[in-house]
Amino acid sequence: MDPAELQNVLLDELRTRMPAGADEHAEDDRLAELAPRLRTLWLLDWLDFEVAQGGLEAYFTNSHGRHASLAVAALRDIGATTMASVLDTARSAAGRAALRALTDRFEEAAETDGWGDKLDTYLANA
Numbered sequence: 338m339d340p341a342e343l344q345n346v347l348l349d350e351l352r353t354r355m356p357a358g359a360d361e362h363a364e365d366d367r368l369a370e371l372a373p374r375l376r377t378l379w380l381l382d383w384l385d386f387e388v389a390q391g392g393l394e395a396y397f398t399n400s401h402g403r404h405a406s407l408a409v410a411a412l413r414d415i416g417a418t419t420m421a422s423v424l425d426t427a428r429s430a431a432g433r434a435a436l437r438a439l440t441d442r443f444e445e446a447a448e449t450d451g452w453g454d455k456l457d458t459y460l461a462n463a
Contacts, residue, residue, distance in 0.1 A: 340457035344378070347460065351379050361400055368404070374463035377411040381456060384408045384424075392440035393427045412452070415459040419446035 338346070354375070355367055368376060383404070387396035396402045405428045412421035423443045430436050 340461065343460055344457070347375060347378050348382070351375060351382075355379060361403070368407075373414075374460050376407075377414060377463070378456070378460060380404055380408045380411045381415075381452075388440065388443065392437060393424075393430075393443060394433055394436040394440070397427070397436065415452065415455045417446075417450040417452040417455050419450050420452055422446075 351371075354371060355364065359367065368379065371379065383401040384396060387399055387401055391398075397405070405424060409421045409425045409428070412418070412424065420443060423439055423446050427436060427439045427443070430439055
């Protein structure tokens, strides 16, 4: 199965296991029960979505930012260590200007780390 097909299969599985509209506590409980590769995909999919919508400020403003420490670990697990470092720094950043600057660094790190390819490799081998 090619990487795109694999991600689609796993995302379909996540939609079943992590239905939209669940409250945060139910979502956290379900997340803890997921197999590692599903958990990693879920965490990084939300991180990518939120950053694409409004940068790290959007990620930390929205409810999925509560999983930042898990997302840092997931990035490290796939080998995207530069992204993980920037996200870890952003966890303690104060103010919008700092998060905007860190968003630029995060996006540069995403390119440097080649995180999409690393995620594909991780998912295929996990």
